[in-house]
Amino acid sequence: MSSAAGPDTATEPDRPADKKTGTFSSLKIRNYRLFATGAVVSNTGTWMSRIAQDWLVLSITGSSFAVGITTALQFLPMLLFGLYGGVLADRYPKRQILLCTQAALGVLGLLLAGLTLGGVVQVWHVYTIAFLLGVVTVVDNPTRQTFVAEMVGPDVMRNAVSLNAANFQAARLVGPAVAGVLITAVGSGWAFLINGLSFMAPLAGLLLMRTAELHKIERAPRGKGQLREGLHYVAGKPELIWPIVLVGFIGTFGFNFPIWLSAFANKVFDSGAGTYGLLNTLMAAGSLLGALLAARRSRTRLRMLVAAAAVFGLLEGAAAVAPVFWLFALLLVPIGIFGLTFNTTANATVQLATEPVMRGRVMSLYMMVFVGGTPIGGPVMGWVTDTYGARVGFLSGGLISAAAAVTVGLVLARAAGLRPRLDLRRGNGRPLVSFVPRAGRQAMPASSASASASASADDDTATSDGARVPHEGGPDPVAGSDPGSGSGAGSDSGSGSGSGSGGSGTDEAAPRLTPAV
Known part of the structure; x- marks a missing residue:
């Protein structure tokens, strides 16, 4: 990293001890504390702006479809140019980009x-600024995601990712509530003003960082074919491609809350901006709880990913048919918990399954399918909501999400040589679904299965450097082996540099789609 403003007094990266699992472990690192402090301020402003933007468009046009268009324009650049942002994040110093x-x-x-407070704002102004925000986000998003590894290193990266989400959701608790009061009292313009000023906080945090304490990550050299290289890399790793596929479906159809919640507040419950802000705050409370629970987990399992996505979709369906306001509002809390757990x-x-030198491109693809699907899902869900009502729109998004989770779960199980089994004798007479090896086959890692159909599997999991690590626990058809083993095989060997020996390995052992049988 090139030097910049801020003291550079340390000679070694500020690293926590191995295997820390405390909820707030990452906050012991100074650079991350600065990053998180600035982020919570700007995130609060961002949530205020989001609520104000959606309500402004709805008040100008009276159309949920127009709200969907605004959302689509904000995320369209990610769909069109998302991979280029990842190339920049891999090639240039991330702190300077941010x-x-x-x-x-x-x-x-x-x-x-300025446009809103001046009384001249029109819907096309909002559309244009939403699109420009999306263009900046193409570069900002993958850079912020991958900058986490430089601040904290691999040992507590899961914790930092979860705390980033908790940070965002804590701001979501405050932002919508303040925005609702502010819009009702003085209008949307002041919410936009506070948002613009809030970005002074992350800028100050970035300038005050000690660059010598950042973990050095090998940057990709300039060259042709880097986009293609990133796509080929993902295509060859089932532990990457199937989570990204699931993220794409749910990001496109399951996370259209600006459309649904504004429609429920305005048309189903005949309320105003205050109710819309309250609904967002309740969902944020659940999301914050989900993020804090995720911060305590030391294992990353694909089984949890699939299960959280399925429950998330089913809860959306239940909320869609909730007959009264209080039940609808209460259901938003567990929707927030499981949505954040999935995220x-x-x-x-x-991130943990990706080599550091490829992480920017992989995360740009991840974000491209996650938020880049919104230009498709936003107008579609907006049209369904306008045509058939808010309940049908919300229900359709939930059912699509649940169906995608079940489908991806079955694909992962099949790739691992498993089949579902319903055992009515277990769990005190309650049905229990488990996965067992298919007849005549022994369970094998999905990554091995995709590489060679004839490869024989055993009861061990291959780490990224070829070492064998015994399974632990019971059947886990879509579970990743524990990549958080600290100095175990496939990790950075305690170097803390984030790039491994010669930069050829992943930060930690890649999650495997391997069951214990």
Whole structure:
């Protein structure tokens, strides 16, 4: 990393001890504390702006479809150019990139505030600024995601990913509530102004970081074919491609809450901006709880990823048919818990299974399918909501999410040589679904199965450097082996540099789709 403003007094990266599993382990690292402090301020402003933006468009047009168009325009650049952002994140110093992107986001927030407070804002202004925000996010998002590894190293990266989510959701608790009161009292413009000013906090945090304490990550050299290289890398790793597929489906159809919650508040429950803010706050409370629970987990399992996605979709369906406001509002809390559990599990699984030099490109693909599907799902769900009602729109998103989770779970189980089994005798007479080896076959890692159909499996899991690690625990058809083993095989060998020996290995043993049988 090149030097910049801020003291560079340390000579060694500020690393925590191995295998820390405390909820707030990452906050013991100074650079991450600065990052997190700035983020919670700007995230609060961002949530205020999101609520104000959705309500402003709805009040100008009276159309959920228009809200969907706004959301689509904000995420369309990620769909079109997302992979290029990952190339930049892999090639250039991430801290310097973030200084530029955070400043640009602040300027755009102030521009929208000026138009709104000046009384001249029109819907096309909101559309244009939403699109420009999306362009900046193409670079900012994968850079922020991968900068976590430079701040904390591999040992507590899962914890840092979860705390990032908790940070975002804590801001979501405050932002929508404040925005609802502010919009009702003085209008949307002041929410946009606060958002623009809030970006001064992350800029200050980045400038105050000690660059000598950042973990050195090998940067990708300039060259042709880097986009293609990233796509080929993901295509050859089942432990990456199937989580990304599931993320794409749920990101496209299951996370259209600006459309659904604004429609429920305005049309189903005949309420105003205050109720819309309250609904977002309740979901944020669940998401914050889910993030804090995720921060305590030391294992990243694909089984948890699939299960969280399925329950998330079913809860959305239940909320869609809730007959009264209080039941609908209460269901938003567990929806937030399982939605956040899905998000953090997917993010950590993909990052830990990726070599550091490829991480920017892989995470840009991850974000491209996660939020880049919104330009498709947003207008579709907006049209369904306008045409058939908010309940049908919400229900359809939930059912698609649950169906995608079940399908991906079965594909992962089949790749691992397993089949589902319903055992009515277990669990005190309650049905219990488990996965067992298919007749005549022995369970094998999905990654091995995809590489060679004739490869024989045993009861061990291969780590990224070829070492064999015995399974632990019971059947886990879509579980990753514990990549959080600290100095175990496939880790950075305690170097703390984040790149492994020669930069050829992953930060930690890659999650495997291997059951214990």
